[in-house]
Amino acid sequence: MKKIAITAESISTAMALTPLENLGGGALASFTGIARADSGVVALELEHYPGMTEQNLHAVADEAMTRWSLLGCVLIHRVGKIAVGEQVVVVATAAHHRAEALDACAFLIDRLKTDAAFWKKEHRTDGSALWVEAKSTDDARAEKWID
Amino acid sequence: MKKIAITAESISTAMALTPLENLGGGALASFTGIARADSGVVALELEHYPGMTEQNLHAVADEAMTRWSLLGCVLIHRVGKIAVGEQVVVVATAAHHRAEALDACAFLIDRLKTDAAFWKKEHRTDGSALWVEAKSTDDARAEKWID
Amino acid sequence: MRLVYFARVREAIGMDCEERDLPATVHTIQDCLDWLRQCDTRYALAFADPVRLRYALDQQMVTAEAPLAGYRELAIFPPVTGG
Amino acid sequence: MRLVYFARVREAIGMDCEERDLPATVHTIQDCLDWLRQCDTRYALAFADPVRLRYALDQQMVTAEAPLAGYRELAIFPPVTGG
Secondary structure, three states, rough: OOOEEEEEEOOOHHHHHHHHOOOOOEEEEEEEOOOHHHEEEEEEEEEOOOOOOHHHHHHHHHHHHHHHHOOOEEEEEEOOOOOOOEEEEEEEEEEEOHHHHHHHHHHHHHHHHHHEEEEEEEEEEOOOOOOEEEEEEHHHHOOOOOO | OOEEEEEEEOOOOHHHHHOOOOOOEEEEEEEEEEEHHHHEEEEEEEEEOHHHHHHHHHHHHHHHHHHHOOOOEEEEEEOEEEEOEEEEEEOOOOOOOOHHHHHHHHHHHHHHHHOOOEEEEEOOOOOEEEHHHHHHHHHHHHHHHOO | OEEEHHHHHHHHHHOOOEOOOOOOOOEEEHHHHHHHHHOOHHHHHOOHHHHOEEEOOOOEEOOOOOOOOOOOEEEEOOHHHHH | OEEEEEHHHHHHHHHOEEOOOOOOOOEEEEHHHHHHHHHHHHHHOOOOOOOOOEEEEEEEOOOOOOOOOOOOEEEEEOOOOOO
């Protein structure tokens, strides 16, 4: 079971976990990214490349499904304007055992950050808006999954 | 924020995640253990040591809170008879960044398995019931967190 | 001393707790196990494999060499299998 | 060729896509960037720091050396920052 969604509506961890609960696995793992109120940030704005971004997410999900023999995985990413405190991304996995579910979940969010065509802008209390720069620490975390 | 619960009622991942959603963190992680229908298993039965088990869970949670500077962590473990497909344990973490939330979540479930006074019995379709033996792989996973 | 048993140990002994006056020769958990083994074959069976036994004194994990003096409750149980 | 821009690149150029007839001298993405830089200072500014540019041809990530022949859509954007 694989589910990929990109939506401008609000999202929740439950949306990702619910379809994984009855696959017969003994382990579910989830990660949820929330818009943080860093130094005056009031909202994020997420842009994506329709078509390509979905392909990117499918590729990351397919790699995780094979590598950890997952029973299921779900990737949901919100786009558009997102207020501080709201969920930006949810990834969830189902597997027979916990190591597979946990490792695959960490892999999915690490690789989503470096491999999927999303761009994030921060809107601040003073009315300014700035594109977030890519972090080299994200590349480092994504690279540790390369065998 | 730290929440520990041992209950004979049914549990859900949402029960663990909900109190973590509004702590100002950018990252939530969760792990959910579900009773699996392994070779004829129809139900699990979980026993614990009232008082000591709660202490064990608090100790594991306190270690995670300090080690990863968590904003919050929740450990919920069900006891009594648990049908296949139902949730046995849920752990969840909230942190500023994803590495802390994910690593602490994996640590919590690994250490809960080796450090908390719970015992698991498997009830099978043929009416037999057997206590589960501790796994050396669980000890190995718990030990990898020792610096 | 209050003795409490869990899981397989509890079922082998046939009760979940009991109050016992320990003889003066019993100083450690190991002494207590040896003494109980001689009291009844159910204990001998329950404690047959020491590798699969764990102990707590007043709810703190200890090893079989731990002295009992000053404690009220000794728990004897198999390695834990929660989660 | 259809050119599409995202995020900071889109804002610097002032549009999200455009259709362009590329001159015969433009073979690779690098050639295309150089040609656009000369067309208008907005492109020169948008493409000022090549370290912070990424490219896709028909939605597949490629490097600046990639030849354009056979493709319909070239996307130019900053390193991704989702999640």
